[in-house]
Amino acid sequence: MNKVLLNQIGRMLKIYREKTGRNQGEIATQAGISISMLSQIERGMVSPSIDTLVMVCQALDLDPADLFKKLSNDRQVRIHHHGERLTMLNDGVGYEQLMSISRGVYQMELFLLVIAPGHKTTLSGKGHEGVEIGYVLEGSAILNIGGIDYPLREGDSMSFSSHLPHQLSNQGTVTFKSVWSISPPHVDYLHTGEKEKKSD
Numbered sequence: 133m134n135k136v137l138l139n140q141i142g143r144m145l146k147i148y149r150e151k152t153g154r155n156q157g158e159i160a161t162q163a164g165i166s167i168s169m170l171s172q173i174e175r176g177m178v179s180p181s182i183d184t185l186v187m188v189c190q191a192l193d194l195d196p197a198d199l200f201k202k203l204s205n206d207r208q209v210r211i212h213h214h215g216e217r218l219t220m221l222n223d224g225v226g227y228e229q230l231m232s233i234s235r236g237v238y239q240m241e242l243f244l245l246v247i248a249p250g251h252k253t254t255l256s257g258k259g260h261e262g263v264e265i266g267y268v269l270e271g272s273a274i275l276n277i278g279g280i281d282y283p284l285r286e287g288d289s290m291s292f293s294s295h296l297p298h299q300l301s302n303q304g305t306v307t308f309k310s311v312w313s314i315s316p317p318h319v320d321y322l323h324t325g326e327k328e329k330k331s332d
Contacts (some may be wrong), residue, residue: 135176145173145189162190170188227246229243245266251302266289270306271306274300276298
């Protein structure tokens with residue numbers, strides 16, 4: 133993340149913590165990090181992982197989606213350079229948020245999805261609001277929607293209603309890479325690690 137974004141995140145977390153009347157020690161303990169780490173995050177001195185941000189938000193009773201919405205603005209042109217975007221890697225599944233628009237009439241999110249051989253995304257058992265569109269850049273995978281398997285390979289594109297239970301699994305021998313778009317934006321993938329840890 134760039135310095136400007138780090139400062140914005142830190143300032144918002146500090147303001148929210150102070151408004152709720154809690155000290156750094158209490159939040160750090162609940163988030164499972166040191167007071168020093170929380171202090172550095174609030175001052176924009178370190179680039180926290182998505183997992184850490186989620187844990188701090190949970191300790192503050194703040195929905196991570198709300199934090200990201202507050203960070204977005206109404207600029208007509210937005211550029212996210214390589215290395216400045218939100219990323220998450222958990223159990224062979226990697227997400228990189230390429231762009232997200234969470235205000236106005238047209239709300240959507242675009243991200244890069246990478247799945248290592250033998251791995252799969254967390255099952256969206258109950259589905260969620262919206263629609264999804266994807267395009268396969270490399271490799272192959274099985275897209276299961278509502279209990280039906282749809283084989284995908286390089287060059288394929290797809291769309292489906294997100295309210296149906298869905299999951300992507302890479303049963304091949306090479307890494308699966310795809311570009312995915314969801315409207316409206318959906319941040320379940322930011323919680324993937326937390327969900328899997330709880331199910332162990």
